[in-house]
Amino acid sequence: MIQSSMVNPKISHRPTICYRPIQPSDLEILEQIHSDLFPVRYESEFFQNVVNGRDIVSWAAVDRSRPNGKSDEPIGFVTARIVLAKDSEIADLLSYDSTKVDQTLVYILTLGVVEAYRNLGIATALIHEVIKYASSIPVCRAVYLHVISYNNPAIHLYKKMSFKCVRRLQGFYFINGQHYDSYLFVFYLNGGRSPCSPLEFVTFVVNCMKTGLKSVAAKLIKNEDKGVRLPKHKETRRLISTQNKRMIKTESSGGEYV
Numbered sequence: 001m002i003q004s005s006m007v008n009p010k011i012s013h014r015p016t017i018c019y020r021p022i023q024p025s026d027l028e029i030l031e032q033i034h035s036d037l038f039p040v041r042y043e044s045e046f047f048q049n050v051v052n053g054r055d056i057v058s059w060a061a062v063d064r065s066r067p068n069g070k071s072d073e074p075i076g077f078v079t080a081r082i083v084l085a086k087d088s089e090i091a092d093l094l095s096y097d098s099t100k101v102d103q104t105l106v107y108i109l110t111l112g113v114v115e116a117y118r119n120l121g122i123a124t125a126l127i128h129e130v131i132k133y134a135s136s137i138p139v140c141r142a143v144y145l146h147v148i149s150y151n152n153p154a155i156h157l158y159k160k161m162s163f164k165c166v167r168r169l170q171g172f173y174f175i176n177g178q179h180y181d182s183y184l185f186v187f188y189l190n191g192g193r194s195p196c197s198p199l200e201f202v203t204f205v206v207n208c209m210k211t212g213l214k215s216v217a218a219k220l221i222k223n224e225d226k227g228v229r230l231p232k233h234k235e236t237r238r239l240i241s242t243q244n245k246r247m248i249k250t251e252s253s254g255g256e257y258v
Helices: 023-036 045-051 122-135 152-160 198-225 233-251
Strands: 001-003 016-021 056-065 072-083 104-114 138-148 165-174 178-188
Touching: 016 122, 023 045, 023 072, 023 104, 023 165, 056 122, 056 233, 072 122, 104 122, 122 138, 122 152, 138 165
Parallel strands: 104 138
Antiparallel strands: 001 016, 016 056, 056 072, 072 104, 138 178, 165 178
8 A cells, every 4th residue: 555645735634645445335436536527427337346346456545634534535546457468459559479368458447536636646656556466467468548639637647657659549439429539548568568660670670681791791700810711702792691681580580570
């Protein structure tokens, strides 16, 4: 459990923020906060799954210094679910061993902090809880989430925490009769990473060629030092070409360029 003491002018006392798993007694307040914060409606089944830990992991932020018997009442939360990497929508954005079918991801479902407790680092701490949890799973390769395109504070937060914005989804959200775009953010971990870009591929090939040329040059110099007669110019070109091809074939045999 993480604790921190901070000052916020919207709060009449000095809060002491702690983080714990969400529990069944949080059901009513969790439903209320979601209703207050989000423009979309969540089904009752979702909240039952959250508070009872049915395929969902979650954490609540509470203020231990809060008066009037509310010291254990959530003032922030994050909910997340484990999904199989091969079945996820970011499978094409993830470089991983597809032969290992048990590799997973953690998808953040909801994240929120009540207005009076914002700008205290609570959302950051809640995301750290998710990242720490995901990092503890050896087969987990990334944490990912969606954020609506106009939520600039959230977008800034994820970028600050080294999440990568990998895709914009047109019309992903439908709220009050209107479509809104979504950004897809990914935080890679445990060896997970994005597939290489075209530039990275070209850089890889060039480096392989440079390595091959240096290797051939070193051998020629070594032979010259030993008094061995150098091959003719035509044969030298063939040797360099063959060496380059062998080097590129060996290095790219894994099928991935990262």
